[in-house]
Amino acid sequence: MPFARLSSRRQFLRLGLGTLAALAVTTCMPGAWGSPLAMNVSPSAPLPPAKPRSPRLLVLDPGHGGHDPGALGLTDGTFEKNIVLDIARRVASALEDTPGVKVHLTRTEDLFLPLPERVALAQHLNADLFLSLHADSAPNSAARGLSTYVLSPHASDKLAGQIAARENVAGLTGPEDLNVDDPDVAAILFDLTTRRTRDVARRAQAGLVRLVGRKWPLLENPTRSANFAVLRSPEIPSVLVETGFLSNPHDEALLRQADQRQKIATLIAKSATSLLRSPLFG
Numbered sequence: 001m002p003f004a005r006l007s008s009r010r011q012f013l014r015l016g017l018g019t020l021a022a023l024a025v026t027t028c029m030p031g032a033w034g035s036p037l038a039m040n041v042s043p044s045a046p047l048p049p050a051k052p053r054s055p056r057l058l059v060l061d062p063g064h065g066g067h068d069p070g071a072l073g074l075t076d077g078t079f080e081k082n083i084v085l086d087i088a089r090r091v092a093s094a095l096e097d098t099p100g101v102k103v104h105l106t107r108t109e110d111l112f113l114p115l116p117e118r119v120a121l122a123q124h125l126n127a128d129l130f131l132s133l134h135a136d137s138a139p140n141s142a143a144r145g146l147s148t149y150v151l152s153p154h155a156s157d158k159l160a161g162q163i164a165a166r167e168n169v170a171g172l173t174g175p176e177d178l179n180v181d182d183p184d185v186a187a188i189l190f191d192l193t194t195r196r197t198r199d200v201a202r203r204a205q206a207g208l209v210r211l212v213g214r215k216w217p218l219l220e221n222p223t224r225s226a227n228f229a230v231l232r233s234p235e236i237p238s239v240l241v242e243t244g245f246l247s248n249p250h251d252e253a254l255l256r257q258a259d260q261r262q263k264i265a266t267l268i269a270k271s272a273t274s275l276l277r278s279p280l281f282g
C-alpha cells in the first residue's frame with residue numbers, strides 16, 4: 001500500500017497534523033522564500049530560463065463502490081456507485097491530452113474504499129484539487145439538480161447536514177471509523193485547514209457551479225457546506241459534487257443516459273481545467 005490506512009481518530013488527526021507540519025517545514029526551509037542567493041542576481045545578467053510549470057494534479061473521487069452502492073434510484077434502482085464511476089472515467093478521458101493537467105482516480109473499478117483512504121491518497125499524491133463525485137437522494141423526491149459542498153463543521157442547512165451524515169456513514173468500514181461523524185474531530189481538522197485552502201476550495205466551488213450551471217440543472221443554493229469526512233484534507237482544496245438526486249425521477253433518468261453522463265463529465269473537465277490553469281492554483 002503506498003499510503004497508510006487510517007482507521008482511528010488518533011491516526012486521522014496525526015495525518016492532519018503531520019501534513020500541516022510538513023507544509024510548514026517546506027515553506028520555512030532556507031532558500032524557499034527570499035533566499036539571499038536569489039537576490040544576488042545582477043540586473044544586467046540574462047534571466048535564467050523560466051522553470052516549466054509542473055502539471056496540476058486533479059484527484060477525482062468516485063464515491064462508494066463494492067459493497068456500498070451509495071444512493072439508490074427511486075424509479076429504476078440505479079446505483080450511485082456505478083453512475084459516479086462512469087462520470088469520473090469520462091472526466092479522466094476528457095482530460096487525457098489536456099496540457100498542464102493530470103488526473104488520478106481514487107478508484108477505477110467497483111471497489112470499496114474507506115473515506116479516510118481517499119483523503120490519504122490525495123495527500124500522498126500531493127493533489128492540487130480534490131473533487132469527490134456523488135449522486136445522492138433526499139427525503140423530498142422533488143429535490144433535483146447539481147449541488148456542491150466544501151468542508152464546514154456546521155452544515156449550511158438541514159438537507160446539507162442529512163446528506164453529509166449519509167455519505168459519512170456509507171464510507172465506514174467498521175466501528176473504528178466512527179470518528180468521521182465526530183463534530184470535535186471535524187472542528188479540529190477544520191481549524192487545521194489553512195485559510196488559503198478554504199479560500200481556494202470556496203472559489204473553486206463557485207467557479208465550478210458557474211460553468212456547469214450554464215448547461216446542467218442546479219439545486220437551489222448549489223454552493224453549500226457540511227461536515228463531509230472526505231473533504232478533510234488540511235492543505236488540499238476539496239469540493240464534493242452531487243451531480244443530481246437519484247430520488248428524483250428526472251435526475252435519475254438524466255443520469256442513466258450515457259450522453260448526459262458525457263455532458264456532465266465534459267462540463268466538470270472544462271471547469272477543472274479552467275480552475276487549475278487560473279491564478280488560483282499559482
Ligand SMILES: [Zn+2]
Pocket residue numbers: 063064070071080133134135136167
Ligand atoms: Zn454518495
